[in-house]
Amino acid sequence: MKVWLAHHQEAARLALRRLTAAPLNSLLSLLAIGVALALPAGGQMLLANALHLAGTTSAVPQISIFMAANAERRAATEIESRLTRYSGVKQVQFLPREDTLARMKANPGLRDVIEALPANPFPDAFVVTAKDDRPEAMEKLAVEFRQWPKVEHVQLDSSWVRRLDALLKLGRTAVMLLGALLGAGLIAISFSIIRMQMLTHRAEIEVSQLLGATDGFIQRPFLYYGLLLGLGGGIVAWLLVGGAALWLRTPLSELVRLYDLTLVLQTLDARDSALLLGFAAGLGWLGAMISMRQHLRQG
């Protein structure tokens, strides 16, 4: 066991020595692999952030009810009590038009516009949380509320939740597809790099065979080479994605603040990082394996 370990260590060391023997070559290979992997890894990072954003904001779909502009407060009070009694309703929040006006005036960009208006343009409104928040049930409630007196407009926000959900699903598929495609690319890169490595070390392979080396022994340093190549490429991809996250953090936060949301862009979490590195190392190894198999079969 110890001997076995020592020989693997030896093969890994040899691979590392070869990788550092031609630093510029290796660096360019790592960069090629890193950039290829950065695409699906970056996609996964954005996806994870979008999921997080969706989770913090729209977990509970709500129904907004707007009263007619000319409705009196009495009408609103009437609706409120109806809503509180209504069996399908879990929670009601009343938003008086004065409060809405005050809140909007607090926004310096809107203040001038609002003050120029002759009257309060906002109606009384309610935000309703339903007991059953499946889209069909919500839709039924909305239809009902629309028929109530002095109700001007009922808005269901489950539709954007559903849209976001579909979008995230699409994103996930895209990331997976991209991952598969560029993963195959990584195998191809590793395959051809190992092929060149074998040509460089042809003499060593031949002599080893003459001295009684098994295919396994001959393959070992090349497999480690492929593994290190993949792993190094994975680290490059990780750094690229992390750098991009840092760089995009501030502008993105500003963008989502416009939608009343908060987001601090996070780079890949521990699980995704481990997945990226493992995936990269594994594919590098696989490319080397296929290359070696093909070469030794011929020889």
Add this chain to the structure above:
Amino acid sequence: MIRFDRVSKRYPPGVDALSDLSFDVAEREMVVIGGHSGAGKSTLLKLIAAIEKSTGGAVLVGGQNVGGLSRSALPYLRRRIGMVFQDQKLLFDRNAFENVMLPLSIAGFPPREAAQRVRAALEKVGLANREKALPVMLSGGEQQRLAIARAVVNRPSMLLADEPTAHLDSETAADVARIFHEFHDVGVTVLIATYAGDLFPGARRLQLDHGKLVP
């Protein structure tokens, strides 16, 4: 130990390197194979280590038909044989120590024991102080001795050497010949292909002429 039974070897374009060759080599025997250039000496040695395969007859090593060995069984035959190649086949990007270490790494020796054996083998051929030298930094004779150290480091029961004294001055050649005698003395079966048969007094002689044994 080694038996050639009506062995022929024809290389692809139709060159008959060996034809209908039969002989036996006993355990612990020392045999010198002579003959003109192109007589088939190297081919004979390559058939023993199954580097080439006979196109007729059978080559038996320790009772085993080596021509019939599978790809996965070959390495284990070769580890039992120490071979000095005509073109030496040293690795030029590895130093003397690493070149001699290779057969031990291949055979899976524990590193510490392997290092001791490498030093002993280098000592034996008089290269103890050249461990770190790359092959290009060694003279022709030193390279030849390095190749011998690599062949014997695994303590094989059989030693095959192809022109181990070529390009050496008579004094160095005698040194090298002495090394083979020493291995023969401790019970190793030794086969040497050479023009310089005189360097190996007491060895049995096989003379090849155009791939046939001269009686």
